[in-house]
Structure formats: C-alpha cells, structure tokens
Amino acid sequence: MDVTAHAFKSNVKAALKDMQLQRALSGLPTGLVAQRTAAKAKLPEFEALRDVGRDIKDHTLAHLDLYLEAWEKKATAAGAKVHWAPTAADAREIVAGICREANARLVTKGKSMVSEEIALNAHLEAQGLEVVETDLGEYLVQIRHETPSHIIAPAIHLTEAQIEADFRRQHTHLPKDRPLDEPVQIVSEARDILREKFIKADVGITGANFLIAETGSSIIVTNEGNGDLTQSLAKVHVVVTSIDKVVPTLEDAATLLRLLARSATGQEFSVYTTFSTGPRRPEDADGPEQYHVVVLDNGRSALLDTPFREVLRCIRCGACMNHCPVYGAVGGHAYGWVYPGPIGAVLNPALIGLDEASHLPNASTFCGRCESVCPMKIPLPGLMREWRRQEFASGAGSAVGRSALKAWSYLARRPRLYHLATRLGIATLSALGRTRGAFRSLPLAGGWTRHRDLAAPQGRTFQQLWAEHKQGVPR
Amino acid sequence: MSDSAAALRRDKVLGAIRSRLGQSDGRSRTAASRIAGQAPHLVPERSRRDAAGLKELFATQLRAGNATVVAVASEADLPAAVAAYLRGQNLPLAMRAGNDTWLRAIDWSREPALSIAEGPAVPDDEVGLTHAVAAVAETGTLVLASGPANPVTVTFLPETSIIVVRAADLVGPYEAAFDLIRQRYGRGTMPRTLNLVSGPSRTADVGGRLVTGAHGPRRLCVMVVG
Numbered sequence: 001m002d003v004t005a006h007a008f009k010s011n012v013k014a015a016l017k018d019m020q021l022q023r024a025l026s027g028l029p030t031g032l033v034a035q036r037t038a039a040k041a042k043l044p045e046f047e048a049l050r051d052v053g054r055d056i057k058d059h060t061l062a063h064l065d066l067y068l069e070a071w072e073k074k075a076t077a078a079g080a081k082v083h084w085a086p087t088a089a090d091a092r093e094i095v096a097g098i099c100r101e102a103n104a105r106l107v108t109k110g111k112s113m114v115s116e117e118i119a120l121n122a123h124l125e126a127q128g129l130e131v132v133e134t135d136l137g138e139y140l141v142q143i144r145h146e147t148p149s150h151i152i153a154p155a156i157h158l159t160e161a162q163i164e165a166d167f168r169r170q171h172t173h174l175p176k177d178r179p180l181d182e183p184v185q186i187v188s189e190a191r192d193i194l195r196e197k198f199i200k201a202d203v204g205i206t207g208a209n210f211l212i213a214e215t216g217s218s219i220i221v222t223n224e225g226n227g228d229l230t231q232s233l234a235k236v237h238v239v240v241t242s243i244d245k246v247v248p249t250l251e252d253a254a255t256l257l258r259l260l261a262r263s264a265t266g267q268e269f270s271v272y273t274t275f276s277t278g279p280r281r282p283e284d285a286d287g288p289e290q291y292h293v294v295v296l297d298n299g300r301s302a303l304l305d306t307p308f309r310e311v312l313r314c315i316r317c318g319a320c321m322n323h324c325p326v327y328g329a330v331g332g333h334a335y336g337w338v339y340p341g342p343i344g345a346v347l348n349p350a351l352i353g354l355d356e357a358s359h360l361p362n363a364s365t366f367c368g369r370c371e372s373v374c375p376m377k378i379p380l381p382g383l384m385r386e387w388r389r390q391e392f393a394s395g396a397g398s399a400v401g402r403s404a405l406k407a408w409s410y411l412a413r414r415p416r417l418y419h420l421a422t423r424l425g426i427a428t429l430s431a432l433g434r435t436r437g438a439f440r441s442l443p444l445a446g447g448w449t450r451h452r453d454l455a456a457p458q459g460r461t462f463q464q465l466w467a468e469h470k471q472g473v474p475r
Numbered sequence: 476m477s478d479s480a481a482a483l484r485r486d487k488v489l490g491a492i493r494s495r496l497g498q499s500d501g502r503s504r505t506a507a508s509r510i511a512g513q514a515p516h517l518v519p520e521r522s523r524r525d526a527a528g529l530k531e532l533f534a535t536q537l538r539a540g541n542a543t544v545v546a547v548a549s550e551a552d553l554p555a556a557v558a559a560y561l562r563g564q565n566l567p568l569a570m571r572a573g574n575d576t577w578l579r580a581i582d583w584s585r586e587p588a589l590s591i592a593e594g595p596a597v598p599d600d601e602v603g604l605t606h607a608v609a610a611v612a613e614t615g616t617l618v619l620a621s622g623p624a625n626p627v628t629v630t631f632l633p634e635t636s637i638i639v640v641r642a643a644d645l646v647g648p649y650e651a652a653f654d655l656i657r658q659r660y661g662r663g664t665m666p667r668t669l670n671l672v673s674g675p676s677r678t679a680d681v682g683g684r685l686v687t688g689a690h691g692p693r694r695l696c697v698m699v700v701g
C-alpha cells in the first residue's frame with residue numbers, strides 16, 4: 001500500500017473535518033471499549049492472565065529460532081510446504097509463484113494484516129489474478145479501493161449509509177429497488193455474492209493468529225466463518241504469517257486465546273478458532289490438496305536485541321487503538337500505513353523507517369490507556385518515547401523544535417534556574433494578561449492560541465503555591 | 476523459485492534471529508522440554524465444576540452466543556429431537572453428514588421422514604449434522620476434528636448446523652479438550668483441521684451492529700446426548 005505516514009499532520013486535518021468518519025468513530029466508546037470492559041468483568045483471572053501471556057511470549061521470543069524450527073519440522077512432516085521470506089518482496093513473489101504453479105485465476109482471501117503489510121493484493125492483481133477479500137469488512141474496504149482502518153474492524157470508518165451506497169454502485173446486476181437499509185440485508189447480499197467466489201476459487205489465502213511448535217499447526221480466529229470456507233474449498237491453501245506468531249504448545253495457545261477475543265471484541269471466545277495442520281489427508285473427503293505457509297521477517301528479527309523486542313509480543317487484538325484518544329479522533333487511515341493506533345506508532349517506524357514514520361510516535365498524549373489495556377503488557381508509551389529519543393539523537397526534527405527541546409532540557413536539569421525562569425515567565429504573563437483574563441494570541445505559542453485561548457496565569461507558579469501550602473499545613 | 480534460493484532465504488531469516496538472540500547453553504533443552512510437555516498455565520476457576528455444573532455452564536455460554544441447546548436423554552432419542560428441531564424451524568428434514576461411526580450406529584429409521592446424505596457438503600445442502608469429539612464448558616465451545624467422519628465443509632457450508640456431542644465428552648477448560656485430542660491422535664499430531672465452534676457465524680462489520688449469519692451457518696443447534 002502507499003505509505004503516507006510522513007503526511008500524518010495533513011492526514012489528521014482531513015480526518016478531523018470528515019463528518020462521515022467522525023460519525024463512524026463516535027461508536028467506539030459504547031462499542032468495542034464497553035464490550036471489552038464487560039468481558040473483563042466476567043473473568044476474575046483476566047489481569048493475572050495478562051502476566052502469564054506476557055511471560056509466554058517473552059519465553060518464546062528468547063527461543064524464537066528453536067520454536068520456529070520445531071514448528072517447521074512438525075508442519076513439514078504433516079505435509080506442509082514452509083517458505084521463509086526475509087522481505088515483503090520475497091513473500092509477495094513466493095505467493096505469486098504458488099498461484100502460478102496452481103494455474104490460478106481466482107484467489108479468495110481471509111483477513112490478514114501481514115498480507116496488507118506486503119501489499120499482496122496489488123502484486124497478485126498485476127499478474128492478472130482476481131483477488132477477492134471475503135471478510136465482510138475487508139470486502140467493503142476492497143470495493144472502495146481503500147485499505148483497512150483498523151486491524152480487527154477494517155471498515156470501522158464507514159457508516160451504514162456509505163456501505164449501502166457502495167453496494168448499490170458495485171452490485172449492479174441486482175434489482176435497483178431492493179431494500180438495503182438494514183445491516184442484515186447487506187450481510188445477506190455479501191453472503192450470496194461471496195459464496196460463488198469461495199466455490200470457484202483456486203487458491204485460498206489466510207493469515208495466522210498463531211503457529212504451534214508442538215503440532216506444526218497454524219491457527220485462525222474469525223467470527224464469520226469466511227476463513228474456513230476460504231481455506232477448505234480452494235485446492236490450495238496459503239497461510240501468510242510472520243516469525244512472531246509462533247508459540248510452543250497448545251497450553252500456551254489456550255492462554256493467549258483467552259486474552260485475544262476478550263481484548264479484541266469483548267467476546268468470551270470468537271465463534272471460530274481453527275487449527276490447520278498440513279493439507280487434506282488421503283482419507284479426507286474435503287480440504288485443500290496443498291498447504292503452504294509463508295513466514296515473513298521484514299525487519300522483525302532486527303528488533304530482537306533492541307528495546308523494541310517487546311512489541312513482538314503483540315497478538316494484534318486492537319485494544320490499544322480502541323482505547324486511544326488520538327485514534328478515536330482521527331481514525332486509522334491518518335496513520336498512513338498498515339498498523340494504526342499505538343501499536344502502529346511503535347511498529348511502523350521499525351518496519352518502514354523512522355524517517356517515514358517519525359510523526360507517529362509523536363502523535364500521543366501519553367495518557368497510558370493503551371498500555372493499561374494491552375493484553376501482552378507492551379509498554380507502548382515507553383517505546384514511543386524511545387523512538388522520540390532516537391529521533392532527537394539522530395538530529396532529525398525541525399530546527400526550532402530541536403532548540404526548544406535543548407533549552408528545555410538545559411533548564412530542567414538546573415532546578416534553581418528553572419524556578420527563576422518560570423517565576424519570571426509567569427509573572428510577566430500574569431501582568432500582561434490580568435485585565436484580559438486570557439490571551440487570544442501569543443508569540444511562539446501560535447499552535448495553542450490558533451485553536452483556543454490561553455488562560456492568563458494568576459501570578460505565582462505551582463512550585464511557589466506548593467511551598468506556601470506546605471508551610472501552612474501543620475506537621 | 477529454485478530450492479537453493481529457498482534454502483538461502485531460510486538461512487537468512489533463522490540466521491538473523493540466531494545472531495540477535497545469541498546462543499547460550501541450555502536453550503535447546505529448555506525449548507525441547509517445553510514442547511514435550513507444558514502443564515496448563517492459569518486455568519479459570521469457572522470451569523472447575525461437577526458434570527451437572529459443566530453441562531449448565533456449557534449451555535448458558537452457548538445460548539449467550541445465540542445458539543440453541545437441546546438436552547437429549549440418550550442416543551435412541553436423538554432422531555426425534557433432531558426432527559422436532561428441524562420441524563420447529565420450518566426446515567427440510569434432509570441432512571448432510573460424514574460417515575461418523577457413532578452417528579451411523581443410531582437408528583435413524585425411528586424418524587422415517589429424516590434423511591441423511593453421506594459425504595462432503597455441496598452448496599445446496601441446507602442442514603449439516605456433525606459429531607464433536609469434545610466440548611468445552613468454559614466458553615460453550617465445540618471441538619470438531621475434520622476427516623471422513625466429519626468433513627469440514629459439513630460444518631461450514633449449510634445454513635443450519637446441528638452439532639451433536641456426548642455429555643461424557645464435555646470438559647471444563649480448553650486444556651482438557653486438547654488432552655482428549657492428544658489421546659486420540661497422539662501427542663504432537665492433529666487432524667487436518669480442528670475446529671472450535673462457539674455459535675452461529677456472525678459479523679459486526681456493518682456499522683458495528685451485530686448480525687447473526689455471515690458466511691458460515693446462520694443457525695447452530697447443539698444436541699447434548701446423555
């Protein structure tokens with residue numbers, strides 16, 4: 001997909017003015033956020049499970065090469081063909097090669113963020129293949145020529161009215177006056193149209209939520225059942241996944257699955273959790289004749305000996321974005337690349353470079369909600385701060401911003417000077433503003449006063465007030 | 476792409492991981508012993524119950540996910556229960572099923588109007604009948620193993636899915652169900668697909684509103700026998 005992370009600031013301006021988007025996003029607090037809260041309340045062990053989940057992933061990452069090799073051995077013994085892809089280009093070409101060899105014309109797809117990351121659809125289409133997304137949200141996004149704006153709810157930026165209009169525009173073979181104002185009518189129409197695709201498809205591509213070393217399996221988690229039809233009806237099943245998805249055993253997977261659905265949609269468990277191991281067996285009545293797994297690195301291994309290793313624990317539940325005030329205000333597309341929200345702010349600079357994505361770790365209020373809900377306890381704000389530190393250390397950023405930060409850090413490390421400077425500053429502002437009560441504009445603070453007034457200080461700094469308060473309080 | 480290119484790519488990915496992690500002693504042993512047997516981690520209290528309690532939890536959880544749950548006293552009563560459900564939903568009495576030995580041993584002729592076609596599902600099939608190897612009370616989840624006995628298309632293609640499970644195969648947490656699978660297939664071995672099913676298919680992709688019946692079955696009826 002096109003990267004527009006560098007244009008984050010103008011993306012944000014457009015998003016804030018987009019009334020349809022704002023209407024669509026307004027459902028988040030009562031939707032996914034409230035549902036997660038309710039699910040958590042129903043499971044007293046939820047918080048303790050987060051610690052266990054973090055430890056499982058930390059253990060796995062410390063032995064990552066070994067678990068991947070063990071998984072590969074088991075998968076291969078069950079008849080899987082395992083392909084390793086150092087880069088996105090390698091992964092794209094491997095999948096295209098599998099399709100060529102199968103003489104494929106029609107490819108169906110279940111939801112896969114890794115396939116977005118490697119821009120798979122465009123690559124396959126350029127080779128003359130028809131590629132159809134079958135997750136309803138992904139299908140909605142595909143017929144609009146857009147990309148997902150959320151990692152588990154790809155069409156969360158769309159209103160029902162927009163979807164109805166898209167269906168009328170896209171499905172012109174159906175009666176013009178058919179009713180489509182209820183979600184159930186939209187879903188039925190999509191079901192009929194995609195049924196045909198499932199049945200005709202030559203290759204079915206899915207992602208994987210986990211790989212299991214003990215059994216050589218890949219796991220997908222869905223609610224619609226589209227992933228299962230995708231991988232069962234085509235003669236070739238291709239799993240597109242990445243090195244960070246492996247876990248050692250079924251017991252490890254059980255713990256992570258308990259966290260995943262609750263954190264993602266607030267369900268106790270997703271409707272379908274499917275373990276796939278190898279292609280159909282000789283005695284089987286159905287299932288794919290070939291089963292391929294493409295395992296992508298694309299910059300992940302390079303994080304293993306950095307502070308960003310922790311981000312490889314991510315199980316892609318989406319809770320961090322659902323709870324993020326920045327995501328809630330601007331939606332996912334503003335982030336300008338595959339992974340939006342706090343996880344994107346930490347992961348995208350690692351995968352596409354800090355040059356391109358430097359705005360993202362700065363787009364945070366550091367309110368800490370993402371870290372407090374992350375089932376894998378990833379310290380997302382701390383890692384964003386680390387990117388900011390690296391950005392500053394590399395000499396990037398505007399000259400004004402850098403000098404301001406330098407001046408600030410000089411002052412912040414000299415408390416006496418700091419207190420003197422703030423006392424002077426506050427006293428001056430107070431004297432200037434006392435009669436007006438607030439400033440409409442201020443030199444050097446245009447970023448603030450363009451959008452709201454700055455209340456005039458009352459005359460003393462917080463430190464002064466605090467000192468007086470302490471003196472006044474009897475010990 | 477050639478095999479040697481594939482081998483190079485493999486070395487590149489695994490080599491990059493190894494060089495970043497360093498190779499301390501004992502890593503291989505640690506990983507191998509975990510794969511050979513990992514005790515369950517924290518298992519939620521809610522599934523520690525007696526058989527009656529598990530049955531109740533299982534049904535409550537499934538119903539919360541919009542499934543129908545029917546208690547059937549014995550195998551002999553299953554044909555009547557299935558026929559009654561289908562009639563109640565105004566559905567045809569023709570079903571699709573695999574060649575599951577247990578389902579086959581049931582005397583379906585007690586309900587002469589019922590018919591079962593054996594084999595993988597085709598798009599016109601309206602009702603699928605499958606037999607779950609286990610059921611998990613914790614979240615109201617059925618565990619289906621694919622194979623000639625229960626082809627995976629029978630679980631996903633028809634609009635109505637009837638899944639039968641024996642009360643004796645009902646366990647508390649997922650870990651206990653995985654142990655049953657290990658007993659049946661051997662440790663480290665799995666059927667082509669193991670499907671964990673917790674309700675009829677659903678989506679919330681249109682305006683965040685929940686709709687039951689996306690691509691998989693619109694209706695799920697679970698019959699607990701015994």
Ligand code: SF4
Nearest residue numbers: 314315317318320374
């Ligand atoms: S960072 Fe945490 S909260 Fe965000 S998607 Fe990943 S696991 Fe979920």
